[in-house]
Amino acid sequence: MSTPAIRLKDVSIRFPIRKGVLRRVVGEVRAVDSISFDINEGETVGLVGESGSGKSTTGRGLLGLSHLSGGTVECFGQDLAALKRDRGALPRISQLVFQDPYASLNPRMTIGETLGEVLHVHRLVPPAEIGARVAKLLDDVGLRRETAERHPHALSGGQRQRVAIARALAIEPKFIVLDEVVSALDVSIQGQIVNLLQDLQRQRNLTYLFITHDLSIVRHVSHSIVVLYGGQIMEMGPRDSLFAQPLHPYTSALLSAVPVPDPRIERARARLEVRSEPPDPSAPLPGCRFQRSCAFAISRCQIERPVLRPIGSHDSRHVAACHRMDEPLVREALSRASHGALS
Amino acid sequence: MTMHSNAAPSPAAPILEVSHLGVAYGNDARKVQVVHDVSLAVSPGEALGIVGESGCGKSQTMLAVLRLLPRGGRVSGGAVRFDGRDVLALSARDVRGIRGHGLALISQDALTALNPAMTIGTQMAEPLIHYDGVSGAQARKRCAELLDLVGIPGATSRLGSYPHELSGGMRQRALIAMAISANPKVLIADEPTTALDVTTQAQILQLIDRLRRDLGMALILITHDLGVVAGVTDRVAVMYAGRVVETATTEDLFASPRHPYTKALLDSTARIEGQVSDRLSPIPGLPPDPRSPVSGCAFHPRCSYVRDVCHQDLPQLVDGIAGGEHPVRCFVDPFVTAPARRAGEAAR
Amino acid sequence: MLSFILNRALQIIPVIIGVTIATFLLAQIIPGDPADVLLGSTASEETRQELRTALGLSEPVYIQYGIYLKNLLQGDLGQSFTFAEPVTQVLVSRLFNTSLLAIAAIILASIVGVAAGTWAALKPGSIRDQGLSVVVLFFNSMPSFWLGLVLILIFGLHLRLLPVGGMDDATGSLAGLAAHMVLPTFTLAAWSLAVIARMTRSAILDVINSDYIRTARSRGVSEARIVLRHALPNAMPTVITVIGMQMGFLLSGAVLTETVFSWPGIGLAMYQAISTRDIPLIQGGILVLAIAFVLINFVVDILYAYFNPKIKLA
Ligand SMILES: Nc1ncnc2c1ncn2[C@@H]1O[C@H](COP(=O)(O)OP(=O)(O)OP(=O)(O)O)[C@@H](O)[C@H]1O
Ligand SMILES: Nc1ncnc2c1ncn2[C@@H]1O[C@H](COP(=O)(O)OP(=O)(O)OP(=O)(O)O)[C@@H](O)[C@H]1O
Ligand code: SF4
Numbered sequence A: 001m002s003t004p005a006i007r008l009k010d011v012s013i014r015f016p017i018r019k020g021v022l023r024r025v026v027g028e029v030r031a032v033d034s035i036s037f038d039i040n041e042g043e044t045v046g047l048v049g050e051s052g053s054g055k056s057t058t059g060r061g062l063l064g065l066s067h068l069s070g071g072t073v074e075c076f077g078q079d080l081a082a083l084k085r086d087r088g089a090l091p092r093i094s095q096l097v098f099q100d101p102y103a104s105l106n107p108r109m110t111i112g113e114t115l116g117e118v119l120h121v122h123r124l125v126p127p128a129e130i131g132a133r134v135a136k137l138l139d140d141v142g143l144r145r146e147t148a149e150r151h152p153h154a155l156s157g158g159q160r161q162r163v164a165i166a167r168a169l170a171i172e173p174k175f176i177v178l179d180e181v182v183s184a185l186d187v188s189i190q191g192q193i194v195n196l197l198q199d200l201q202r203q204r205n206l207t208y209l210f211i212t213h214d215l216s217i218v219r220h221v222s223h224s225i226v227v228l229y230g231g232q233i234m235e236m237g238p239r240d241s242l243f244a245q246p247l248h249p250y251t252s253a254l255l256s257a258v259p260v261p262d263p264r265i266e267r268a269r270a271r272l273e274v275r276s277e278p279p280d281p282s283a284p285l286p287g288c289r290f291q292r293s294c295a296f297a298i299s300r301c302q303i304e305r306p307v308l309r310p311i312g313s314h315d316s317r318h319v320a321a322c323h324r325m326d327e328p329l330v331r332e333a334l335s336r337a338s339h340g341a342l343s
Numbered sequence B: 001m002t003m004h005s006n007a008a009p010s011p012a013a014p015i016l017e018v019s020h021l022g023v024a025y026g027n028d029a030r031k032v033q034v035v036h037d038v039s040l041a042v043s044p045g046e047a048l049g050i051v052g053e054s055g056c057g058k059s060q061t062m063l064a065v066l067r068l069l070p071r072g073g074r075v076s077g078g079a080v081r082f083d084g085r086d087v088l089a090l091s092a093r094d095v096r097g098i099r100g101h102g103l104a105l106i107s108q109d110a111l112t113a114l115n116p117a118m119t120i121g122t123q124m125a126e127p128l129i130h131y132d133g134v135s136g137a138q139a140r141k142r143c144a145e146l147l148d149l150v151g152i153p154g155a156t157s158r159l160g161s162y163p164h165e166l167s168g169g170m171r172q173r174a175l176i177a178m179a180i181s182a183n184p185k186v187l188i189a190d191e192p193t194t195a196l197d198v199t200t201q202a203q204i205l206q207l208i209d210r211l212r213r214d215l216g217m218a219l220i221l222i223t224h225d226l227g228v229v230a231g232v233t234d235r236v237a238v239m240y241a242g243r244v245v246e247t248a249t250t251e252d253l254f255a256s257p258r259h260p261y262t263k264a265l266l267d268s269t270a271r272i273e274g275q276v277s278d279r280l281s282p283i284p285g286l287p288p289d290p291r292s293p294v295s296g297c298a299f300h301p302r303c304s305y306v307r308d309v310c311h312q313d314l315p316q317l318v319d320g321i322a323g324g325e326h327p328v329r330c331f332v333d334p335f336v337t338a339p340a341r342r343a344g345e346a347a348r
Numbered sequence C: 001m002l003s004f005i006l007n008r009a010l011q012i013i014p015v016i017i018g019v020t021i022a023t024f025l026l027a028q029i030i031p032g033d034p035a036d037v038l039l040g041s042t043a044s045e046e047t048r049q050e051l052r053t054a055l056g057l058s059e060p061v062y063i064q065y066g067i068y069l070k071n072l073l074q075g076d077l078g079q080s081f082t083f084a085e086p087v088t089q090v091l092v093s094r095l096f097n098t099s100l101l102a103i104a105a106i107i108l109a110s111i112v113g114v115a116a117g118t119w120a121a122l123k124p125g126s127i128r129d130q131g132l133s134v135v136v137l138f139f140n141s142m143p144s145f146w147l148g149l150v151l152i153l154i155f156g157l158h159l160r161l162l163p164v165g166g167m168d169d170a171t172g173s174l175a176g177l178a179a180h181m182v183l184p185t186f187t188l189a190a191w192s193l194a195v196i197a198r199m200t201r202s203a204i205l206d207v208i209n210s211d212y213i214r215t216a217r218s219r220g221v222s223e224a225r226i227v228l229r230h231a232l233p234n235a236m237p238t239v240i241t242v243i244g245m246q247m248g249f250l251l252s253g254a255v256l257t258e259t260v261f262s263w264p265g266i267g268l269a270m271y272q273a274i275s276t277r278d279i280p281l282i283q284g285g286i287l288v289l290a291i292a293f294v295l296i297n298f299v300v301d302i303l304y305a306y307f308n309p310k311i312k313l314a
């Protein structure tokens, strides 16, 4: 059992909404609303949820790139706020890789120059050894050494993603936020990148936050999973427990919506509908965030915000926030919906 | 073995039949062939899936069918028959008559497929008013009904919205409503759910499936997600590097994929069900670029069943050893033959 | 939309203050003593000193600016000695003449330019399209004063069809004004017309490859409707920006055109003011032109937002 490398406590991130001639603040978007979870060293936490649920904002908050409106983040035993004050300390611990590496790679620089610059700026190796180090990095991410001479536009999407990973690795961070890193890639290529990331994790004991909306990939890579909806955690727990027995109607709806490449399963499945549009993060409702979309919502859900808790004899690390999750009928409906996929 | 000129014959006569279609860009000196010898057919009420990786020519094939290839692109061979008419020989005017009414398209990206400077209502009603002679008031009524049909709440008020005022899922629904507004006989949906959340994707797919059944349309569903075709289609054509490499009924394709590419694609997909594997099994390497075509079978550099013959000769689309309506473009049958090298060992 | 307009209007204020500071400093920077200019170098030192005090020139700079601003707000821009009239009076009548010319030119350039560009974009690569690019190249590679001179030679002196200078004939009739306007308007518009035509064409062709054009085509919409109802409105923001830039450009073009055609506008007045070092008039002219420039940009911004529904919300 490893120790938590990253620990979020009641983290909130809000963005002001400005309006009018004077750009007055007329409200705020609660992108992330009081969330807490841990990531163990050398493990991967999968962060899932629909578009706008606050996944990227959480990731950016962990890296000190978004201002925390509340709560604390602890990085390998140190406080994030303190690390931020010490210039350059944070990037050496944690790095970000995101969906479209093309946007973050300078189109005029060769791959070698891009990687060399990172090594140079952080003074990681003496100038004379930069070339050798770049070659080693390219090896590590499974690219040919000649790639150093090429420009980003001459690479495929998968190769660019490898370069982005190499650039993050150059600093030898302990923690990497991977934001939708395989979402834009073809299925046949996704596996190449996922395998690479898992190999690197095993070799270097890296800690990952893996952000994606693809539940199949998240199931494959994560040790545990956090499900976000409207900026709040609906459910979290160890991978096997969560996929085998989702507790929250939203998790169940997500699982039942994933198309399965098997016509026999696909045609027999019962789907759990998500009814309405996603919640408005600038005008959160009292009670449960998911109430408008939930097939099981009752009047209590509109009044009282459910807290994260385990149920009964279940694994105590597996928690969800739903008033009705212990009701036998609800549990049965949920497991029917999600088990269509799992059987 | 029998040579196949068309895809597997369907019970009813096909409403749309594509035979040996080729699409090329550039002049003869620097020709880039992006679609080669593609044959497909759909019958009324039938759903055909087209699956393949990005860049394999799915969209180009359908744009050629609709005579909507961008400048520089042209049909380099083959024929398209719709409802007994030779689409490629029609005058520009007659093609316009077929578009919308006969063949309707839901384009790949709902974000950009709606005119940002026009309200939803105006763009929906445009062909109804200007080409079908429907009155403005009637067209509005019909559009509101259509938006309602595709599950957009408050349909009448939504007619006055601009596309950027709708969410991604709503835009996709509006696009579907536009496509079915003239009661098309064939609905071509090009990756209708790729940009959407899973829950919205499931709703949109259900919607398309329901509309097809209710309105009796034929459906061509283009996607790179094997899961998506599994639930919605009757038959599937798998494309690789501009060619159809396998077609079969959806059941057959998933139960016994015969082309190494189809098999590799299925094996590489991460699963939400079953055992979690230790590693994924991606297909090594990259699909070829049509500007530098691969000799022989285009899949040979990535194939784990590759033989010497694959390097030089182009396999034809023929019925497999097992027979039946399951044509495959491959020299070997992965069900009968063991791989020549382990998956993942192919040249990078 | 209203808040957008207000917002932009508020942003104008600091710009205009900046402009007044610049024109004020202009007079400080220009070498030479105003007293010299006004009194000639023969006046006695005493008279000079009196005049300096009267003009407030002995005060510190910021007080002088304050006086300048106060006068400005009262519409007093000083006295032009070339015209022996208050600068305001010179500029007001001349501003009207310049506006007449500039507005006629921008209308001509916009209508003909957008129409020609659209017409060419309907059939890219066709004879008409190539014809347009030749005309565009011709107009854009010809200095406007040269074009003006050539037009004067052909239509005025050779064919004797149109008057070659001034603004009115003896009768002061509207027809006379119109006749006098033809050549300067065309001369002033030619360059902008070519630019607008070229940019309209390319903006439409950019837009024509968009997905939503394909959507419209896939629903059987005709090519003419595609260009006019789908492509042109979406190309409008680009076209408006170009027209706006041309409006600023026309203001400066007017100076040259007015001198060639002796058109009694601000340009001609400035030309004369500069040659006689009539500093108050130069100051006033620059101020008016700069403010006109700022206001034009304001209008262009609003039009741009109007044609772009995404900005309307902001
Ligand atoms: N800089 C910002 N200013 C204002 N609102 C913001 C900002 N960044 C994010 N938001 C809002 O915060 C919410 C969460 O956004 P976030 O990007 O974290 O979602 P996400 O889960 O990553 O979604 P996606 O899957 O689309 O990437 C959204 O409602 C978004 O509009
Ligand atoms: N205008 C064009 N000029 C030249 N080549 C083109 C053009 N448009 C597409 N292609 C090429 O045609 C090939 C097939 O493209 P197509 O859009 O049909 O792929 P697709 O299968 O639909 O992929 P995706 O899943 O990414 O939509 C690609 O290799 C692409 O590079
Ligand atoms: S023909 Fe050869 S290379 Fe192509 S798929 Fe079949 S075995 Fe593989």
Ligand SMILES: [Mg+2]
Pocket (backbone or CB within 6 Å): A055, A056, A057
């Ligand atoms: Mg995100």
Ligand SMILES: [Mg+2]
Pocket (backbone or CB within 6 Å): B058, B059, B060, B108, B190
């Ligand atoms: Mg496509």
